[in-house]
Amino acid sequence: MFHAMIGISYLFRFYEWKKDGSKKQPYYIHLKDGRPIVFAALYDSWRNSEGEILYTFTILTTSSSSALKWLHDRMPVILGDKGSTDTWLNGSSSTKFDMLLKPYEGSDLAWYPVTPAVGKPSFDGPECIKEIQLKNEEKPISKFFSTKGGNVKDSDPNDKSSSVKSVKTNLPKSTKEEPETEGKTGLSSLTEEG
Numbered sequence: 001m002f003h004a005m006i007g008i009s010y011l012f013r014f015y016e017w018k019k020d021g022s023k024k025q026p027y028y029i030h031l032k033d034g035r036p037i038v039f040a041a042l043y044d045s046w047r048n049s050e051g052e053i054l055y056t057f058t059i060l061t062t063s064s065s066s067a068l069k070w071l072h073d074r075m076p077v078i079l080g081d082k083g084s085t086d087t088w089l090n091g092s093s094s095t096k097f098d099m100l101l102k103p104y105e106g107s108d109l110a111w112y113p114v115t116p117a118v119g120k121p122s123f124d125g126p127e128c129i130k131e132i133q134l135k136n137e138e139k140p141i142s143k144f145f146s147t148k149g150g151n152v153k154d155s156d157p158n159d160k161s162s163s164v165k166s167v168k169t170n171l172p173k174s175t176k177e178e179p180e181t182e183g184k185t186g187l188s189s190l191t192e193e194g
Contacts, residue, residue, distance in 0.1 A: 006089060007043045008079065009059055010036040013129065015118055016072045016111075026118050027071055028129050029111040040077035040088050040100060065103035071111070078104035 013030040014037070031037055043057045060077040068075055079085045079100065087096050112131040117123045 005043055007041045007057075008085060008088065009039045009041045009057075011039060012036050014076060015114070016068070016075070017119075018071050024116070024119075025134065026114050026116055027111045028114045028118075028131075029068075029109060030129075032108050032110045037076075038079040038085055040079055060101065062101055062103055065105050065109075067105070067107075067109065068103075068111070075103060077101055078106075080104055080106050 012034070013028055015026045016029055017024045017026050040060045041057060042060065043055070045053055045055045047053055061074045062077050064071070064073055064075045077100065079088055084100055088100055091097060091100075113134050114129060115127065115132055118128050
């Protein structure tokens with residue numbers, strides 16, 4: 001039988017870690033307007049086999065929202081408004097709880113990458129929420145493609161000053177035809193027998 005008590009937790013942020021092979025990159029997730037995020041929580045106290053009273057607390061999780069599926073497969077249950085919070089704290093029906101234990105799909109969540117040092121318990125301070133540039137973002141793929149001796153600019157299809165010029169070729173219409181050229185070179189006579 002379930003005896004834990006229902007509670008909530010107010011936090012200004014949470015972190016989720018994206019796995020990329022053996023590497024893990026943390027992301028700072030928060031509300032755009034700076035309000036605290038309200039999480040559905042459970043707490044309880046109980047006596048262990050040595051007679052000590054232990055206090056326990058947990059934040060409930062659910063599957064990830066459509067916006068955060070790329071980051072992780074689960075997320076905390078977020079109570080996005082006063083009605084949800086009241087229902088969680090005062091509800092007695094499991095059908096009401098089922099309505100709340102879903103991924104939060106609000107458009108007011110924001111996220112960005114932060115230093116992996118946030119995983120260290122001793123790491124604290126404003127650096128915990130400072131956005132970092134990921135290495136693969138420092139060198140976008142457009143910089144990989146460059147012209148000899150030229151700098152690559154952001155691509156604008158209407159920009160006529162681009163160093164990339166289209167070249168008109170007179171390719172044959174079929175493999176049996178010879179390409180048209182402005183001046184005949186006489187190469188065709190070398191390949192003919194006779």
